[in-house]
Each structure stands twice: as structure tokens, then as C-alpha cells.
Amino acid sequence: MSTSYSYLSNAHPEFIDSQYELYLEDPGSVDYGWQKFFEGFDFASSTRQEGSITIGNLKEIHVLNLIDGYRTRGHLFTKSNPVRDRRQYSPTLDLENYGLSDEDLDSVFQAGVEIGLGPAKLRDIVAKLEKTYCQSIGAEFRYIRELKIHDWLRDRMEADLNTGNYSIEEKQHILHKLNQAVVFEKFLGTKYVGQKRFSIEGAESLIPALSELIEYGSEDGVEEYIIGMAHRGRLNVLVNILNKSYSDVFSEFEELYNPEDDSFYGDVKYHHGYSVDIDSEKGKKIHLSLCPNPSHLESVGPVAIGKSRAKIDGKYGRDHNRLATLLIHGDASIAGQGVVYETLQMSELEAYETGGTVHIVINNQVGFTTNYIDGRSSTYCTDVAKVTGSPVFHVNGDDVEAVVYVSRLAMEFRQKFNRDVFIDLLCYRRHGHNEGDEPRFTQPKLYETIAKHANPLDIYFKKLTLSGSVEANLAKKMEKEFKKTLQGLLNEVKQAGKAVEYKFGDSNWKDLKLDGAVDWDRSPETAVPDNVLRPLADKMLELPEDWNFFDKMIKIFEQRKVMLETDRLDWSMGELLAYASLLAEGNPVRMSGQDVERGTFGHRHAILKDAETEEEYTPLNHLTEGQEKIEIYNSHLSEFAVLGFEYGYSWSSPHTLTLWEAQFGDFVNGAMTVIDQYISSAEQKWRRFSGLVLLLPHGYEGQGPEHSSARIERFLELSAGDNWQLANPTTPAQMFHLLRRQLHRNFRKPLVVFTPKSLLRLPEATSSFAELTEGRFREIIDDPLVEANDVRRVLICSGKVYYDLVKAQQGGNHKDVAVVRLEQIYPLAKKQLAALKTKYTQARDWFWVQEEPENMGPWPFILRHSRKLGLMELNLISRPESSSPATGYKIRHREEQAGIVERSFAAVNSRERELLNKVQ
Numbered sequence: 019m020s021t022s023y024s025y026l027s028n029a030h031p032e033f034i035d036s037q038y039e040l041y042l043e044d045p046g047s048v049d050y051g052w053q054k055f056f057e058g059f060d061f062a063s064s065t066r067q068e069g070s071i072t073i074g075n076l077k078e079i080h081v082l083n084l085i086d087g088y089r090t091r092g093h094l095f096t097k098s099n100p101v102r103d104r105r106q107y108s109p110t111l112d113l114e115n116y117g118l119s120d121e122d123l124d125s126v127f128q129a130g131v132e133i134g135l136g137p138a139k140l141r142d143i144v145a146k147l148e149k150t151y152c153q154s155i156g157a158e159f160r161y162i163r164e165l166k167i168h169d170w171l172r173d174r175m176e177a178d179l180n181t182g183n184y185s186i187e188e189k190q191h192i193l194h195k196l197n198q199a200v201v202f203e204k205f206l207g208t209k210y211v212g213q214k215r216f217s218i219e220g221a222e223s224l225i226p227a228l229s230e231l232i233e234y235g236s237e238d239g240v241e242e243y244i245i246g247m248a249h250r251g252r253l254n255v256l257v258n259i260l261n262k263s264y265s266d267v268f269s270e271f272e273e274l275y276n277p278e279d280d281s282f283y284g285d286v287k288y289h290h291g292y293s294v295d296i297d298s299e300k301g302k303k304i305h306l307s308l309c310p311n312p313s314h315l316e317s318v319g320p321v322a323i324g325k326s327r328a329k330i331d332g333k334y335g336r337d338h339n340r341l342a343t344l345l346i347h348g349d350a351s352i353a354g355q356g357v358v359y360e361t362l363q364m365s366e367l368e369a370y371e372t373g374g375t376v377h378i379v380i381n382n383q384v385g386f387t388t389n390y391i392d393g394r395s396s397t398y399c400t401d402v403a404k405v406t407g408s409p410v411f412h413v414n415g416d417d418v419e420a421v422v423y424v425s426r427l428a429m430e431f432r433q434k435f436n437r438d439v440f441i442d443l444l445c446y447r448r449h450g451h452n453e454g455d456e457p458r459f460t461q462p463k464l465y466e467t468i469a470k471h472a473n474p475l476d477i478y479f480k481k482l483t484l485s486g487s488v489e490a491n492l493a494k495k496m497e498k499e500f501k502k503t504l505q506g507l508l509n510e511v512k513q514a515g516k517a518v519e520y521k522f523g524d525s526n527w528k529d530l531k532l533d534g535a536v537d538w539d540r541s542p543e544t545a546v547p548d549n550v551l552r553p554l555a556d557k558m559l560e561l562p563e564d565w566n567f568f569d570k571m572i573k574i575f576e577q578r579k580v581m582l583e584t585d586r587l588d589w590s591m592g593e594l595l596a597y598a599s600l601l602a603e604g605n606p607v608r609m610s611g612q613d614v615e616r617g618t619f620g621h622r623h624a625i626l627k628d629a630e631t632e633e634e635y636t637p638l639n640h641l642t643e644g645q646e647k648i649e650i651y652n653s654h655l656s657e658f659a660v661l662g663f664e665y666g667y668s669w670s671s672p673h674t675l676t677l678w679e680a681q682f683g684d685f686v687n688g689a690m691t692v693i694d695q696y697i698s699s700a701e702q703k704w705r706r707f708s709g710l711v712l713l714l715p716h717g718y719e720g721q722g723p724e725h726s727s728a729r730i731e732r733f734l735e736l737s738a739g740d741n742w743q744l745a746n747p748t749t750p751a752q753m754f755h756l757l758r759r760q761l762h763r764n765f766r767k768p769l770v771v772f773t774p775k776s777l778l779r780l781p782e783a784t785s786s787f788a789e790l791t792e793g794r795f796r797e798i799i800d801d802p803l804v805e806a807n808d809v810r811r812v813l814i815c816s817g818k819v820y821y822d823l824v825k826a827q828q829g830g831n832h833k834d835v836a837v838v839r840l841e842q843i844y845p846l847a848k849k850q851l852a853a854l855k856t857k858y859t860q861a862r863d864w865f866w867v868q869e870e871p872e873n874m875g876p877w878p879f880i881l882r883h884s885r886k887l888g889l890m891e892l893n894l895i896s897r898p899e900s901s902s903p904a905t906g907y908k909i910r911h912r913e914e915q916a917g918i919v920e921r922s923f924a925a926v927n928s929r930e931r932e933l934l935n936k937v938q
Contacts, residue, residue: 080117081129081140085147087111089172090160092151093412100416101446101467102383111152113144133176150176154420156412161404167435171409174427184419189487191299192418193478195226197496198258200475205504206253210271212454216288218251219448221380223418223474224346227443228259231344231376231425232306236298238433239339242305242329246322247346248315249288250380250447252308255346260306262292264507266518274517281532281739282520285703289313290520309666310704312695315351319361320659321696324666326372332606332671338373338436342429346378349442350385353394357691358402360659365406365438369610369651370663373436376428377403381415382447387460400442408438415445418478446471520705527672527707533740533765538845541795544758546599548791554598555582555591555787557641566629574623586784589777590621592750595790596757597624597638597648600675605761607638607648608667610660611679611713615652618681618715621778624650657688661712665696668710672766675757676710683714683728683772684903690732697768698736709766711757716746716772717818718869718904720911727870727903728772730843734879737844742768744844746817748777751789752796752841759795774818782821797847800854801836803828810834811863812854813922814892816843816876819869826919835923836861843876851889864890867922869915871900895921 040047094107109115113122123141130138133146151157157175162168184192199222206215218224232243247255256262270287291310298304309325311318326343334340352358364370379400385393393399400410409431411424421443428439446468450457457465472480479493559578561567581587587595597607612618615625626635638648653660657680664678680686686693700706714728733744747753753771760769777783803824813823813835823837836858868875877894884892897914905911 077118077122077125078127078129081127081143082132084111084113084116084118085129085132085143087116088147088151092147093156093158095152096156096412096414097153098156098412098414098444099383100414100444101464101471113140146176154414154417155424157409158398158400158404158412159409162407162409164407167407167409167437170434171431174430178423178427184422186487189419189482191229192226192422193475193482193488193493194496195229195258196222196418196475196478197493197500199223199225199254200473201497201500202254202257202264202504205501206271207453209508213271214286214288214452214454215253216249216251216452217449218254218380219473220382220468221251221415221443221445221447222254223415223421223445224251224378224380224443225254225258226418227378227421227425227441228255228344230422231429232259232304233298233300234426235342235429235433236302236304237300238430240342240429240433241303241334242341243307243344244322244326244329244341245306245308245344245346246311246318247308248311248318248348248351249313250348250382251346252288256290256292256308260292260294260308261296262294264504265511268508268511269516269518272511272515274511274515276517281702282705283702285310289703291704291706310700310706314691314695315348316355316357316361317658317662317691317695319345319347319357320364320662321666321669321692323361323364323370323372323375324663325669326666327370327663328667328670328674330372332674338371339433341372342432343372343375344378345375346380348385349379349381349383349390349399350388350393352377352379352402353396353399354385357658357662359405360654360656361662362402362406362408362438363654363656364659364663365408367651367654369649369653370660371436374432375438376432377408377438377440379440379442381442381444383444384447384457384461384464386451387455387457389461398442400440403438403440406438408440410440410442412442412444415443416474416477418474448473526670527766529764530672530707531765533763533767537763537765538740538847539849541755541759541797542762543794544755544762545792545794546758546790548787550602551595551599551791552582552787554602554641555595558594558598558637560640561626561637562635565626565633565635566631567626568629571623571626581784582787585786585788586781587750587787587790588621588779588784589750589753589774590617590623592752592754592785592790593622593757594624594638596754597675598641600758600761601638601645601648602642604644604646606646606671606674607677608650608664608671608674609648609677609679610651610653610664611677612653612655612681612685614679615650618679619775619778624648657685658691661686661689662692662696665692665708665710668708668768669706672707672709673761675761677713678710679713679773680715680728682725683716684724684726686712686714686728693733694736698733698741701741702739707766708768709760710768711760712768712770713773714770715775717775717777718911718915719776720908721775721904722906723902723904727874729874729903730772730870730876731874731878733770734844734876737879740767740845742770742844743842744770744772745842746772747795747841748774748799748817748820748839749783749785749789751785751793752799754785754790755793755795772817777818777821780821782825795841797840797842798850798854799839799841800857801838804833804836806836806857807860808833809836809858809861811865812836812838812858812861813865813867813895814838814840814854814880815867816840817869819867819918822915822919823867823922826923830923832923840876843879846883846887848887848889851884851887855890864892865895865922866892867895867918869897869918870903871897873899874903 037048088111095111113119124139126137126139128137130136130143159171203217203219253267257264257267275284289310291308293307296304296306309318309322323343326341330336330338330341383390403410413421413424424441428441431439448468482488483490559575561575578591581591600607616623661678664676668676716728718726745756747756815823820839827835827837866877866880868877884890895918
């Protein structure tokens with residue numbers, strides 16, 4: 019039947035009658051809604067009298083409006099909140115608000131057909147609507163535009179009446195999972211009083227819900243689940259869903275660690291991840307993994323989804339129904355954290371979709387100490403779901419069977435429509451934000467109610483006992499036996515005193531290793547033989563003749579062919595040939611970011627479009643038989659979520675070159691949470707490894723404060739223990755070898771590349787083809803234009819400023835000044851730096867030259883480490899200290915840049931100047 023009867027609300031009887039006359043003559047002559055309305059009722063026999071609509075027939079319409087009201091607004095009047103009274107909304111679903119009264123309750127209405135009852139008394143219609151839409155579950159779905167989805171949800175719920183019809187065995191399983199959840203938390207609370215564990219108490223029904231969701235999904239083809247969640251209830255999920263041993267958790271509470279493993283710094287117990295293979299109740303193999311996460315709420319969402327996409331792409335042949343992502347949120351964080359919106363907007367984009375995510379909100383109705391009325395403006399914390407037309411089920415956490423039912427329904431929906439779906443688990447937090455807090459400071463009345471409120475296990479046991487479903491002493495017996503088991507395991511842990519061992523990666527990482535100090539002395543060979551690379555270059559520049567490419571695009575490709583002929587390759591050629599060679603070697607390449615298909619500065623043009631049809635052509639995917647594919651996607655306007663996604667992708671795809679490019683390097687600011695909490699530190703915290711590449715356009719061209727600096731200094735502040743690589747290459751060949759090096763080592767580290775802007779087309783910033791077919795990435799490039807014994811001053815720099823310095827060096831015939839490029843800023847090539855000091859023995863002045871202000875850029879790091887390593891006494895030439903990265907005035911920029919170059923080649927060196935000042 020019709021999905022909405024809003025068109026009936028204000029319809030006049032004469033108008034309805036006229037529509038019916040038209041319908042009888044030609045059903046197609048009236049709107050679709052009227053067609054469906056008239057199809058459902060025999061107006062000729064039961065609703066027409068002498069050519070007009072009667073009062074009785076109007077009541078049929080009123081009943082239809084009542085049905086529509088329950089479907090649309092029933093969620094506002096549910097019994098879904100276990101510890102608070104629901105807000106009173108107006109208008110209510112009372113009969114009088116729909117032109118009906120109690121006198122109509124025993125009247126039979128044809129409208130009963132609409133909800134599957136056939137002609138039925140109004141009281142029976144209302145009873146079914148109440149049971150479906152206004153008990154422990156409230157459903158929001160009427161805003162969904164796709165009729166097939168809308169109708170499926172409606173029919174599914176109205177057929178089931180929100181009841182599970184569970185067998186005795188199923189009820190005992192639910193009871194068992196509830197017992198595990200409740201007793202485990204109580205046990206920890208008594209053994210580790212006051213220690214933070216962010217217990218799930220008040221929301222224990224999450225555990226049987228997850229168990230059912232995983233089990234139910236496995237019957238519908240799901241082989242793997244990737245879970246992302248913050249700390250609330252995490253320990254309980256780890257042990258009672260992922261089967262992490264209770265002993266390991268106890269070891270973490272006992273703070274046991276291995277002091278000999280300095281490379282592993284660890285994290286608090288409620289941040290760790292875990293993965294395991296389990297068997298379902300029916301013998302299906304299921305892989306479960308819980309992503310590690312920091313305390314930065316909701317940041318794990320895009321990471322988990324990115325990891326899922328990598329496995330869907332690589333392991334499951336793009337079959338979304340074989341892997342599902344589960345994200346568990348808090349009510350305050352899902353409403354308050356913008357990354358949730360950024361992530362949700364990815365759900366149906368080609369670059370990021372994973373076949374739908376099941377979102378579960380642990381709705382404690384309080385955020386830290388903030389009441390929900392102060393934590394959001396929306397009616398529900400889940401209202402962000404409406405952005406993408408995702409259904410939301412609000413469910414009372416005390417009604418565990420309703421929670422389990424909703425879990426089944428959500429999983430069934432996800433598998434059928436591959437769309438996101440939300441479960442709003444209304445519950446409470448029995449303790450404060452953590453077990454050391456006193457919640458009565460800020461919510462005294464609420465916590466007076468909570469203190470008297472029975473836990474979900476006791477509530478469910480009472481329900482089962484009253485229905486005769488279980489033995490009266492079963493719950494106490496289950497609790498006693500489980501406590502005994504936990505106590506025995508705790509005793510063993512205390513006696514053994516053994517720390518938890520955290521494994522290196524997963525099966526995808528089996529042929530890779532941890533890096534060692536020797537790995538950083540010199541880069542591996544990454545050259546590609548001429549007879550291999552040149553055919554790839556030719557093929558890459560070959561455009562199909564039957565396409566209508568834009569004239570300027572054809573010209574660009576012709577210019578690239580000229581580069582090959584003249585043996586001067588620009589930046590785009592170096593970068594694209596790196597991808598081409600990796601693809602030909604069997605390594606996939608994936609890149610996303612804002613405008614990456616053509617490149618922010620129009621240098622890449624990796625995807626071309628037919629000028630007439632806009633069909634896409636990717637030259638790199640037409641190189642040779644058996645090659646891998648490059649996938650390159652323009653992202654939506656997000657840094658946080660997109661970088662998180664690509665980082666998660668790199669967790670599960672160590673043999674894919676995964677790249678994220680910022681539109682300008684400055685915009686990486688919007689993703690610093692991912693950089694601080696994951697990329698820079700995950701290896702030391704969680705033994706999680708990544709080969710993700712960040713491309714951050716950096717360089718001072720007078721474009722102002724937000725288009726100059728990728729904040730090199732911030733990355734260097736986070737650099738320790740060889741945790742990643744920071745490079746500022748100055749030639750296309752260097753970029754070529756740097757990208758290839760990423761997959762040609764037998765270990766993985768994140769790579770941050772400060773890429774150029776003006777150098778993309780600078781004639782001096784080119785490379786010969788031979789530089790790609792020979793050699794490797796050079797961490798330091800010495801000055802080839804000077805004689806060591808003639809050098810009195812050494813200028814060490816990084817990036818674009820080199821070309822300004824070398825131009826002045828050659829123009830002024832400064833044979834006594836060497837200009838050295840530091841291409842890899844971190845890890846520092848210590849031996850190669852030391853060799854410079856040995857080589858330039860006659861040098862009296864050593865300067866670090868940078869474009870960035872004195873308090874920014876590499877200088878603070880370089881100064882600290884040059885002294886720490888005893889390499890050389892460096893002085894600085896730079897812009898003065900500033901709170902802003904760059905000036906917004908182009909003329910001032912030019913003056914500053916000229917000043918840096920002028921000071922670099924001042925006729926009197928610093929020591930001579932000091933002596934001269936003393937004499938004066």
C-alpha cells in the first residue's frame with residue numbers, strides 16, 4: 019500500500035470523490051498516491067453513496083492518517099528509556115487528534131488492510147500499532163527516499179510485531195551472554211577498586227546484541243567483522259565477544275610488562291585492539307577484529323571503515339556481504355564529533371563505500387558530566403543518520419529481547435540493502451565517567467534513580483522466571499560458576515607474573531619484518547631497467563584515438579612525449595612513472611584526497627575525461643598484461659575522515675601503495691588527530707604498522723599563511739624511534755625512487771612527503787631518464803659544483819629554497835660556498851651528515867637555511883640533533899620568528915625571500931664579522 023498518506027490530511031470529501039471518478043476512468047490519470055489509496059479499498063461498494071463521500075468513509079481516511087501518524091511519529095511515544103521519563107511531544111497519537119474517538123474503537127475499518135489485519139476493529143488496529151511502534155522499540159525510517167527500502171522496513175516490522183519468538187535455547191544463550199557481561203564487570207569492580215575500566219554497567223545488553231548480530235550475519239554470508247569503538251564497554255567486548263583471554267586482561271590490570279622491549283611503549287588496557295577467528299553456533303568460521311584506538315572519541319570510525327574497504331578490495335573480491343563494519347558510539351560523541359558526519363558522508367561514495375556500517379550507540383544519556391540537553395540541539399543523538407537516509411532503531415536497553423531483535427533486523431537490513439543502519443541503545447551509566455568519578459556531583463536525581471535500578475540480567479531473569487522459561491536458581495548458579503572461573507584465572511596470573519604479548523600485524527604482514535638501525539644507513543636499489551621502464555612510459559602517454567579529449571589535455575600529453583625525447587622529465591613524469599613501475603610489478607596503488615585526479619596544481623592528470631560523454635580513461639591502467647590497477651579518487655571535502663580512512667586501508671594492505679594528498683599541505687591541520695594519535699605513534703603504542711604515504715604540498719611562493727607551510731615542525735616534534743619518514747625531495751627522480759622505496763623495503767613505515775608547488779614546472783627541477791633507471795633515493799645530495807678544499811661555507815637546506823640558493827651561487831660565482839640538500843629530514847642520515855663534516859674540513863661557517871620562520875620548519879629539530887650528535891655547529895638563516903607561517907603580502911614575501919638568499923652569500927662570514935665588531 020501507500021507509504022505516506024499526508025496527501026489525505028487536508029483533503030475535502032468532494033475532492034476525494036472527484037479523484038475517484040477520474041481513477042475509475044483511467045487509473046493513470048491521478049497521482050501515484052491516490053492510485054495506491056483507491057487500490058486498497060473498494061469504494062464502489064463500501065465508500066460511495068449517491069456519488070459522494072460519507073462521514074463514515076471520511077473516518078476510513080482518518081484511520082489511515084492515524085496509521086501514518088504511528089509510522090511517522092510513533093518513536094516519540096515509546097517506552098524506550100529505562101531511567102528517564104520521555105519528553106512529552108505534541109500532538110500526541112490520541113484518537114481525537116485524528117478525527118476519531120473511543121466510540122469508534124469497536125467499529126470495523128477497511129484500513130486494517132494497510133497493516134495486514136484485513137478489515138478490523140479500530141481497537142485492534144491501535145493495539146497492533148502500539149505494539150509495533152510504541153513499546154521498547156521506536157523506529158525512524160519515513161524520511162528514506164527509496165520506496166523499496168521504506169516499504170521493506172515497514173512490512174518487516176509490522177509483520178514481526180517486534181517480538182522474537184525465541185526458543186528456550188535462544189533465551190538461555192541471551193541469559194548466558196548477559197551473565198558474562200554483568201559478572202565480569204562486577205568482578206573487576208571488586209578486585210580493582212577505583213581503577214579505570216570504563217565499564218559497560220547499565221548497557222550490558224550490548225553483549226548479547228553483538229553476539230546475535232555476529233551470529234545472525236554469519237548465516238547471511240558475513241565471514242569477517244571489523245569493529246571500531248571507544249573505551250566504554252571495550253574490555254567486556256574484548257573478552258565476551260572476541261574471546262580475548264580473561265587472563266590477559268587481568269595481566270593488564272596487574273600492570274605487567276616486558277622491560278626489555280624498549281620499542282613497545284604500550285597503551286592503557288581499554289585502548290588495545292584484538293583479532294581472532296571464532297566458530298559460530300552453527301559452525302561457520304568468522305574472523306573478528308577490534309581496532310585499537312586512542313581516547314579521541316569517534317576517530318576510530320574512518321580507520322575501521324578504511325580497514326574494511328582494504329579487505330573487501332583485496333580479500334573478498336569486492337563482495338560487500340562477506341565483511342561488515344560495526345561502529346560502537348557514545349551518545350555524546352556521535353552528536354558532538356564532526357568526524358562522525360564526515361565519515362557518514364563517505365558511506366555511499368565510490369571511493370569509500372563498504373556495503374553499509376552497523377552503528378550501535380551506547381546511549382548513556384550523559385557525556386562525561388554534561389547532561390544530554392546540554393550536549394546537542396537535535397531531538398536524538400542519532401539524527402545525523404538522516405543525512406544519508408539511514409534507518410534508526412531506538413531500543414530500551416533493559417529489554418534484552420527487543421535489543422536482540424533489533425540487532426537481527428539491523429544486520430538483515432545491512433545485508434539486503436548495503437546501507438548504514440543505526441541502533442540507539444538507550445541505557446545508563448551506573449558509575450561516573452570512570453570508576454573514580456562521583457556522578458552525583460552533577461546528576462544527583464538521575465543517579466538516585468540508577469542506584470535503585472536493577473541491572474538487565476536481573477530484569478531478564480525475572481521475566482524468564484515468570485514465564486517459566488528457566489529454572490529459578492539458574493542465574494545464581496551461572497553467576498557463581500563464572501565468578502569461580504574468573505578467580506582461578508586471576509590467581510594464575512598473579513602467580514605467573516607474565517606480561518601480555520602483542521603480536522606483529524596479521525597474516526597480510528607475514529613476509530615483512532621490524533626495521534633495524536642498519537636499514538636507515540642507505541636506501542635500497544629502486545632503479546627500473548631502461549628496457550622495462552621506457553615501454554611503460556610510452557604506453558602511459560598513449561591515448562586512444564576514438565576518445566574526444568580536451569585540446570589542452572592532448573597538448574599536455576604531447577609535451578610529456580617531448581620530455582622523453584629531450585630527456586628532461588618533470589615532476590609529474592617522475593611521480594607517474596613510479597606508479598607505473600609498481601603497477602607493472604604487481605603492486606596496487608590507491609590514492610584519494612581533494613582534487614587528486616588532476617592534482618591541485620594540474621600536474622598529475624591521472625584520470626582523463628571524454629569531453630562529450632565524460633567517460634573516464636586512466637592511462638596507468640592500460641600499461642601491460644597482468645598489471646595491477648591504480649584507483650585514484652577525488653575525495654569529499656574532508657581531511658580528518660579521509661586521512662583516517664586511508665590510514666585504516668594501509669593497515670590491511672601492506673603491499674598496496676596507499677596515498678593521501680592534501681589540497682595544500684597546510685590543510686593537514688584538519689587531520690592532526692589521525693597524525694598524532696595513529697600515524698606517528700601506533701607502532702609504539704599498539705604494534706600497528708602502516709606504509710601510508712602523505713603528500714603535502716609545501717613551499718613559500720607568496721600565497722599567504724594558509725598556502726605555504728605543511729608545518730614540518732609539527733611532524734618533527736612527533737619524530738622518535740624511527741617511527742616514520744619525512745622527506746622533502748627536490749627532483750622528479752628523487753620522488754620516483756622515494757615512492758618505489760616504500761614498497762621495496764621489507765618493512766613498512768609511514769612516509770610524509772613535503773611535495774612542491776612551483777617546482778612542478780620549474781625547468782631546473784627536472785631529471786634525466788637515466789636517473790630513474792639507475793640508483794636509489796639519496797637522503798642527502800651533496801653539491802657537485804664545488805671543490806671540497808675551496809669551500810669555506812656550507813649551506814644545508816631542504817626543499818624549494820635550494821633552487822634559489824644554487825641560482826645565487828652560480829650567478830655570483832661563489833665557488834667557496836657549498837649548497838647541500840637534506841632530502842630526508844627524518845630519520846636523519848647520521849653517517850652521511852658526518853661524512854660532510856669530514857669532507858669540508860676547510861669550512862668555517864655551517865648554516866641551516868630555510869624559508870620558514872625561525873620558530874618553525876626543520877630548524878628546531880636540526881639544531882637539537884646536530885648538537886646532540888656532535889656533527890657540526892650550525893647557525894641559522896631564515897625568516898624571523900612569527901606566529902603566522904607566512905606573510906599575506908606578495909611584495910613582502912619577495913623581500914623576505916631575497917633577504918634569505920642575500921644573507922646566505924654575505925661576503926664576510928660570521929666569525930670574521932664577530933672579530934671586526936670587536937676591533938671596532
